[in-house]
Amino acid sequence: MARARPQANRLREAPPANQSVPRQRRSLRARWSAWIQQHRESFRSSLRRMVERPWASILTVLVMGIALALPLLFYVLLDNARALSGGLREAREFTVFLQTGEGTDAARRFAAELGQRKDVAAVVVRTPEQGLAEFRQLSGFAEALDVLQDNPLPNVLVVSPMADSRVGNPALLEELKADPRVDMVQYDATWRQRLSAILEFGARAMQALTILLGLATLLVVGNTVRMDIQARAEEIAVVQLMGASDGYVRRPFLYAGFWYGLFGGALAVIAVGLVELAMRGPLLELLASYQNRFALHGFGWREPLLVVAASSLLGWLGAWVVSTRYLIAGRPQR
């Protein structure tokens, strides 16, 4: 073998040891159009992949839909319960009977005074005349009442405390009771507290359920995307060797996660809408028994949008976590 030596130790200037790699200088326009191009591609290919593996996709969307529908349903129920309870406002109000000596003018002054307080939402004065008129209408005592010389009824103040006073606002109550102008105060604190407590508990339970099931959707999407990634490990390895950035590798999976979330959320909204529809009849009957004082609280347009947006975000997030973990695990070691 003929040899042309020595070449091994040719003297040669070492190139400057730059730490940063010279970036390709590309115009902003070119980079923008490249970015758009890649998003368009990921948008299409992620959808195509879902269609290519219909069962896996449908299963994921179904599980997500159900997991999201549960807290949503709970929310609708709670919302209606709250509306119902809100209708039972009497229970929340203090009925304050003034001393018979207090005239209507004094009652009005007292009402104005109470109305200034921060913990009072509204005060309504019911004069003895009004009381009598009401009484006359309600009972069959019209004739009997006619016999009365003077009106025996006192002035009454109906005091609504601020809505959020969960414990029944004992300070206000005590003050009213202690007031010399007041004869007696009627209220149903225990009932009110119990109802508030139940609603509060329901709200808390819903929050917990929402968090748990939100986490579940995150895991479901994460797991599906993880399997997608494993199925495409070779493709990922190859494009990485060709200089694909982490963003490029991640993008189609983020789109996939987004789609799972979007479709899952939409499914949940539809499912809850159907359940609502099924419940409508019995619920309306129940409402009718309350003299239709309350309307059925259905979905507006805002809640479904919010749910779908949130689940899309969850899907995206699940995909992001899983794909980022995969990318970090594959980095070259020293």
Place this chain on the structure above:
Amino acid sequence: MIHFDNVSKRYAGGHEALNGLSFDVEAGEMVFVTGHSGAGKTTLLKLLGIIERPSRGEIVLNGADLGRVRQRSIPQVRRGIGMVFQNHRLLMDRCVFDNVALPLGIVGAGREETAKRVRAALDKVGLLDRERAAPATLSTGEQQRVGIARALVGKPPLIIADEPTGNLDPQLSVEIMNLFAEFQQVGTTVLIASHDLHLIRHMGKRVLVLDHGQLIDDFRPQAA
């Protein structure tokens, strides 16, 4: 173009795959890396693509110190390298055209430019009429040529190939090697790992010989 200065690579298991390697490759050179199995040829190429990091020493490629390139800049380095693999590593669920277009998609080239450059690359490897074919329907030699087209479509200044003719018969091997020699003619630097000594001698290019991770020879045979 490539500068190795006392480079060593010790794998996690403690095995020293490369030991005190120093050499330079000028831009536009074509160089073979040879040596027994396990000598460290693949490891050397992996260091260039930052698939592995050196344990010691300095590797400079096109002015970039590869040992110190930050994680997020690795793609930028790799875009300047066309890689050819022994088992071609084509994506079997895509047609020939889409496989070759892959590096252009990564940099977000436009549709027209992509089509133009993919066809030019396929033309160079003589497979222009197979652009819609599935890789599985091609012969081994054709698959390897698609892999080569994919490596050169981005016009990288450096092409590295790890045993690109390992699976091919002698005549096909010569064809493939001549293809690489053509790229060198247009100014591309080409680095090929191979243990086909006969073929290497036939090509008459510079040869680096590795033995147990050490550079034991660096010569240029007279063309046969």
